[in-house]
Amino acid sequence: MAKKIGVFDTEQQAITAIEQLEQAGFVKSELKVLAKDSYHSRRVEAESNVHVDELSELEDMPDRQGLGSLGMAAASGFGGAGVNAVYGITGYGSAPYIAGGYPFAAAMLLGDDEHSDTLQALGLDGDEVKLCSDALQSGSLIVIVETDESKSLFDKDGGPDLSRLGAAEAVFRACSASSIADGA
Numbered sequence: 588m589a590k591k592i593g594v595f596d597t598e599q600q601a602i603t604a605i606e607q608l609e610q611a612g613f614v615k616s617e618l619k620v621l622a623k624d625s626y627h628s629r630r631v632e633a634e635s636n637v638h639v640d641e642l643s644e645l646e647d648m649p650d651r652q653g654l655g656s657l658g659m660a661a662a663s664g665f666g667g668a669g670v671n672a673v674y675g676i677t678g679y680g681s682a683p684y685i686a687g688g689y690p691f692a693a694a695m696l697l698g699d700d701e702h703s704d705t706l707q708a709l710g711l712d713g714d715e716v717k718l719c720s721d722a723l724q725s726g727s728l729i730v731i732v733e734t735d736e737s738k739s740l741f742d743k744d745g746g747p748d749l750s751r752l753g754a755a756e757a758v759f760r761a762c763s764a765s766s767i768a769d770g771a
Contacts, residue, residue: 588710588733588734588735588770589733589734589735589736589752589769589770589771590731590732590733590734590752590769590770590771591731591732591752591755591756591759591767591768591769591770592715592718592719592729592730592731592766592767592768592769592770593729593730593731593732593755593756593758593759593762593764593766593767594718594719594722594727594728594729594764594765594766594767595727595728595729595730595762595763595764595765596726596727596763596765597728598627598630598631598728600728600762600763600764601620601631601635601728601730601762602630602631602634602635603762604730604758604759604762604764605618605620605631605635605637605730606635607758607761607762608730608732608755608758611754611755611758612751612754613732613751613755615637617732617733617734618637618730618731618732618733619640619709619710619729619730619731619733620635620637620638620639620640620728620729620730620731621639621640621641621642621709621719621723621728621729621731622639622640622641622642622723622728622729623641623642623643623723623724623726624641624642624643624644625641625643625644627641627726627728628641628728631728639728640709642702642705642706642723645705645708645709646702646705702716702719702720702723702724703716703720706719706720710733711770712771713771714768715768715770715771718766718768722765722766727765730759731770732751732752732755733770734751734752736750736751736752752769
């Protein structure tokens, strides 16, 4: 699958981008929206009727079903027993004095790439993981468009990008995305 990734600094920018993508013919199954936590996702879900994957929720899932490499993150103590043992925390949000609960404690323990397993489990790789992790940490929202379309069919030397992903990029630009990246 080919994808286009847009980073938005505000909920309104992400909502407008989702609306314009739908008007351009994209369906909800082609859109993936990521946010740091429920504080950053509530409005987007309410106004766009598109599900937002919350990083903190995904990392806090006890069973990790269907998320591939997240099981490895759990085994390493990420957001699980290892952090609980260190801080004596019994559940998410039970210790608000630790920056909102243990996902943030896990971030302090694991360094800069603490979300890479979660983002890789969502289908991102390499530079995409770095871009999205940094953006999510700063409170930005990520809108990803995934299509089966092969961009190479539309590549012409110096010509306009007429692909659906080109249309997605145009929407991202019109909605003031702070960063736009091509996916694998």
